[in-house]
Amino acid sequence: MDKVKAKKEFGQNFLKDDSVLNKIIQSMPHNNNHIVEIGPGLGDLTKNLVKYKDVTAYEVDTDLIGILKSKFAKELESKKFTLKHIDVLKAWDELNSLHNGKYDLIANLPYYIATNIILRAFEDDLCEHIIVMVQKEVAEKFTAKVNDKEYSSLGIITETISKDSRILFDVPPEAFDPMPKVISSILYIKKDLSKKFDKDFNKFLKSCFVQPRKKLSKNLSSIVDKNKISTIFEDLNLNDNLRPHEVSASLYSQMYTKVKDGRDN
Ligand SMILES: C[S@@+](CC[C@H](N)C(=O)[O-])C[C@H]1O[C@@H](n2cnc3c(N)ncnc32)[C@H](O)[C@@H]1O
Numbered sequence: 001m002d003k004v005k006a007k008k009e010f011g012q013n014f015l016k017d018d019s020v021l022n023k024i025i026q027s028m029p030h031n032n033n034h035i036v037e038i039g040p041g042l043g044d045l046t047k048n049l050v051k052y053k054d055v056t057a058y059e060v061d062t063d064l065i066g067i068l069k070s071k072f073a074k075e076l077e078s079k080k081f082t083l084k085h086i087d088v089l090k091a092w093d094e095l096n097s098l099h100n101g102k103y104d105l106i107a108n109l110p111y112y113i114a115t116n117i118i119l120r121a122f123e124d125d126l127c128e129h130i131i132v133m134v135q136k137e138v139a140e141k142f143t144a145k146v147n148d149k150e151y152s153s154l155g156i157i158t159e160t161i162s163k164d165s166r167i168l169f170d171v172p173p174e175a176f177d178p179m180p181k182v183i184s185s186i187l188y189i190k191k192d193l194s195k196k197f198d199k200d201f202n203k204f205l206k207s208c209f210v211q212p213r214k215k216l217s218k219n220l221s222s223i224v225d226k227n228k229i230s231t232i233f234e235d236l237n238l239n240d241n242l243r244p245h246e247v248s249a250s251l252y253s254q255m256y257t258k259v260k261d262g263r264d265n
Helices: 018-026 044-049 062-071 073-077 088-095 111-123 136-143 153-161 199-208 216-220 226-235 249-264
Strands: 034-038 055-059 081-085 103-108 127-135 162-171 184-191
Touching (some): 018 044, 044 103, 055 062, 062 073, 073 081, 088 111, 111 127, 111 153, 127 136, 136 153, 153 162, 153 249, 199 216, 199 249, 216 226
Parallel strands (some): 034 103, 103 127
Antiparallel strands (some): 127 184, 162 184
């Protein structure tokens, strides 16, 4: 085994359980998309991915780059594997997309930036599927539906821009070395590429949930005029006592359109 000390600051928990690795591979979509992996680490998932498809991986840790280069010398030479030594969030700032054609993101994500990475993947028009290992609570937020305890802006954004979103299965801490303190889940999202991620809609939703237990109309009053809120609630037949988690994703979209219309006029 490689003598590498896992670095906490890079969220390094290496996946060592072959049955989990196999289940991730089995969940790969059957299409011709390229694969992008974020954080190949010691290459255990990468090794399985390159058997099936061409892979581009983004790794920030300099110490791992040498190991990956020697492990995948043949695949790098044949261009089945491309390795980018960069912080993936910087790569996204510089390039807008992590690949120059349609791709699926498959990764065991560094948990400290997992939510941010998934939102960036939503913005990336060339990313079609997202199959990622994240903390269970994070996966629950992205897949939560109206009235669920975990329902928030993340679940609404996901529902708005995807055709399908599910937790595929949970993964216990023992599957990793070192073991994380939390249970993990594999999150599956199939984006609807005809829909665009709207950053302003995301900001609007965050304001709606700023105090999750308060009335939605109260939360909205920090960004929308009170009379306007009353008109919107009347138009959409909404009760003034509604709490943020009681409103469906499609109603939030309609509400946002009405708020925007008011501003454009
Ligand atoms: C949870 S580990 C997964 C490692 C490996 N894929 C596995 O399954 O065993 C997260 C990986 O992401 C890398 N990483 C952390 N922050 C990153 C960033 N900002 N950009 C790219 N890679 C990052 C870490 O160095 C580490 O290799």
